[in-house]
Amino acid sequence: MLNKTARTVETLIRARYPLIYIVSFEENRVCNAMKQIATARNKQLYQWSVTEGLLLPDGSYLTEFKDPVRALEYILNLDVNGLFILKDYHPYMNDPVVIRKLRDLNRSLKLSMKNVIFLSPILKIPGELEKEISVVDYKLPDKEDLEQIVKSIAETVGEKQLEEIKDKDFLNKVVEAALGLTAEEAENVFAKSIVENGNFNLKTILAEKEQIIRKSGVLEYYHANENMKEVGGLEQLKEWLSKRGKAFSPAAREFGLPEPRGILLLGIPGCGKSLTAKAISSMWQLPLLKLDVGKVFSSLVGSSEENVRRAIATAESIAPSILWLDEMEKGFSGLSSSGQTDGGTTARVFGTFLTWLQEKKSPVFVVATCNNVKELPPELLRKGRFDEIFFVDLPSKEERKDIFRIHLEKRHRDPNGFDLEKLAESTKEFAGSELEEIIVSALYDAFDEGCDLKQEHLEKTVAGMIPLSKTMGDQIKGIREWAKIRAKKASNSSWEDETAGVRKLEM
Template identity: 30%
Template sequence: MANIKECSQIVDNYLKARIPFISVRTCERSRVLDIFRKSSQEIGIPIYVHSISKGMRELIEDTQVSDDRSLPGALDFISENMPKKSNLTIILTEMPDIEDDTDTARQLMDLTLLATENGGSIVVIGNKPVWGQLQRLGMSLTLDNPDEEEILEIIKECIDPYRGSMEIQWDDTDVKKAATFLNGISKIETENIIVTLLAKGSILKEDINEVMSAKERIFSDISGLERIKVNNDILNVGGLAGLRQWLNVNSQLVTADLRGTGIKPPRGVLLVGVPGCGKSLSAKAIAVDWNLPLYRLDLSTIHGQYLGQSEGRLKEALATADHVAPCVLWIDEIEKGLAGATGGGDGGTSTRLVGQFLFWLQEATARVFIVATANDISKLPVELLRRGRFDELFFVDLPTREERREIISIYIKKGLKSEINEDLMNELVELSDGFSGADIESAVNDVAKKAYLDGFESITEDFFKKAFINVVPMTKTNPEKIEDIRNWGKERAVSASGAPIGGESPNNSSKNRGRTILM
């Protein structure tokens, strides 16, 4: 894998060394031809390029050298001219049927041997692998999609000529931000997005959002990933002050230009804890607050029935996440998708998936911020919990008294479009002791339904209280499980609320010491 600068240097070296066969893996033919065109001028060697649409032409002057546009005609041209001209270099842009041992691949191998005898080079550009015996006669390289630095130059080349002739509000900071958002797509896709903005006669500050939307449309049909649309107007998360504080500090690092600083952008957080307390909602809130697209990776759809199928699907999904970066990648109930890794009941598939996911988590450089959630901590692979996998491990506990007050207020405003008096609020806060956020939402929803059906005048304080009394929280139905979850979190995780895990005030220093956020 190489960026444009590395690829240019490698091509120069291959041509100077007269490597007889060079394969270039890419989907962007024009970028590769630009590289060879530059090398041809610097080294001083003629290069011919063949395509079905134009036939055989001289690369720099773009003059016709053969009228036969067919692929057999191109191979015949190589066979006739390779012995006559020294240092002949010919680029073939369309070469099907050379992945395996085929007649075309063998013919190309014979021509490569002819090139070896005469100091020639045959270059094949494509996005598929080459037959092994043929590839071993030469060298190969893969040209990556443009990195942020190259995309930055592409954007400048598109918009700088129009500064002064139309309104362009983007400064250097905006251009860098756009380059970060467009990282992972091709040069032609980048150019198409920018010239579309230019076509409307101006580029304004708010057009940064259109850049993000345009990139999302390119990857609208994504295998293994689901694009989640979040309604900004109704999304609100109560409590979780500790998690919010950490996110506020790290938000500017997600899209910042960190080259040369030695600082890595935040990779993600793992949210564990009591079910129904806002872990999944937090993933949506992060995407909204950071103004990033949200994608959900459903590990249950990754598993396939054939050997290696699950791993292939996960690899494809994670590679796609890299392409749509910067984004928030939400992995809900991660323990369910990787549960077999702790029990070994699936022939090792989950173990391999864990290994593949951890490798990507460690080595991938794209700005994908992962928000993984888990309810059943006993099923989490221990490798996932090692320090350094995620930036932080947060424990989402039952809401404290003040958090319950905030959550009740949020849901009442959302469902009833009103507020309640302070005395009633105090009673509801006490009645909701031991409730999760989902329990509070359920109680308020019952009130909102009655208000819709019977009118707001039917809602009395007694009805409010009964709605809360009727909810039986998990702390009553399964207190042992809640206690086990909390005991696990006290030693391993940071409290997402900022309050001690398992209670609003520490009972003793050993059980509630927990971990804290460094700020």
């Protein structure tokens, strides 16, 4: 049975599209699908590669046609109802002779029963052929495809594995763990899991997925050890995330709820935006992929756009998942001058990402963090891109007490042995990361003195530290003014509310 992408190719063949470009790493899987189509449409299937020449329908080879131009001439002169697969033909499309020959072939094939399919993992089409070649991205195996692979391997191995996958919940977990792998990769890791563990082991499968994502060079599979208990304050944001986490379930679809799209966390540096992004993964039990925008950009023309498309496709293939963009404004800096500085590459990459953000149907939850919202283009902030924009301010007094407690417990100290009220009061303008640094610095002092951590160590460190809010007061004020009417507060109370209360008492 053909999958959705293969049916799309079949439609193009039936409509007599002469030149079709299939982008896929899965050569065998695509070729098997094309064999099914050729059989169903009474077409003869030919395959070409530069190493073997032309593979004829009867299984024999014409090795004299290894030359890419001679292969096109053979196709042009052959009078058959045929389907021709040209494997890894893209390097030869830089040759002016090949380009001209393909344009001649395109015109000729329109009057015949022949179709040419270029099969390659890399999309590379010269400008002269852009209007004459139809491109199809061959999707990775979906849940149904992977389920068939699991069952096939289980039947081959034995009764124990067959019995194991009769549990539908377990089978679903195995399939979801393998989403994002090619069919061959899935077969290999399932076999590896059985050899190593005697069963379908989820950890083994997920470890293989991590390697695949790492090889992409753009995405990083992030192991989130943080949880929401380690995030001090931010009650409104936590409540919002708790509600949205339930919306990935089938019950939510039946209820009529769409999958959450994403959030933009903006605010003061060091106040927990990145920590929250990591904690969401643990809270929702979803894989966290970090997109390094800097790695997207390549020196080769067109590669940057291809990199971001591949990153998006990878995130979608393992959905439901979380895609994390840290300090987003830095990744897309120079957007306004992109046409003059980099030939428009930054603008095109951003445009690709923006379009996907607006139109995406897959359950990929995007978490973007930003310190300087003024550097972000306005079109990113309009409704529809994100479900909500949250402003993360400096922590309030209660939040500072909570942050001190969290970091003292992380370092095996009893918070009850310290005057958290006094510490919170003396750190009014400090960010969360600065509160953590106070404890770390005080621990160094105590260790140097050969004693345990005491209140005076913390107070001494506070007295000697100048918070970031002092050195970048104007910028913080500007961010607050912007967020007042455009963003939702992440906390029930803020540092600014606390300061306003003090001012009122003084008056």
